[in-house]
Amino acid sequence: MKEKISKTNVARLLDKAKVKYELIPYDVDENDLSAIHVAESLGEDIEQVFKTLVLHGEKSGYFVCVIPGEHEIDLKLAAxxxxxxxxxxxxxKELLPLTGYIRGGCSPIGMKKHFPTYIHDSCNDFPYIYVSAGIRGLQIRLAPQDLIKESRAEICTLF
Known part of the structure; x- marks a missing residue:
């Protein structure tokens, strides 16, 4: 019998928007919250497991970047x-009060308030990608176009 996975706020928002997705659990390693560990746990290509980063710009204020897990963001491009x-x-220390999410469980969907969001253009190379479902130990697998639409994101180069 399959273990019931409880829905996160992200999943409820996707349900409401009638977006097709799958909740995929994985084993959390508190000493390694990296997307690389998540991809290995899922047995997936690291290029399809995206991490959500929250940044602050001197003009725009807060914004969100979503990039493949093994890459580092280029701050000049993000700016x-x-x-x-x-x-x-x-x-x-600002992540939880600002977004409602903790490190290793930050999703571009369902933050306390919407911030401008930018997703690396490589997301379109795949039929589906993974992002955090809003808690550690759970990923959401969905089509990149659905993530772009639901997070009201712009596609661009970020590294």
Whole structure:
């Protein structure tokens, strides 16, 4: 018998929008919250497992970037696409109060408030990608176009 996975807020928002997705659990390693660990746990290509980063620009304020898990964001490119001269990742202590999510469980869908969102253009290379379902240990598998639509994201180059 299949174990019932409880729905997260992200899943409820996708249900409401009638978006097709799959909830995929994985084993959490508290010492390794990296997307690389998640991809290995899922047995998936790391290029299809995307991480959600929250940044702050000096002009635009907060914004979100979603990139394949093994890559580092190029802060100059992120600043440029978001209309800033410079930007930085937010301090970890700001993540939960700002988004409602913790590190390793941050999803581009369902944050406390919507922030401008940018997704790396490689997402369109795949029929489906993974992003966090809003908690550690659970990923959402969905079509990149659905993620783009639901997170009201712009496609761009971020590394």
């Amino acid at each position: 440029k696409v978001s209309g800033n001269k410079k930007c930085d990742l937010i301090p970890m």
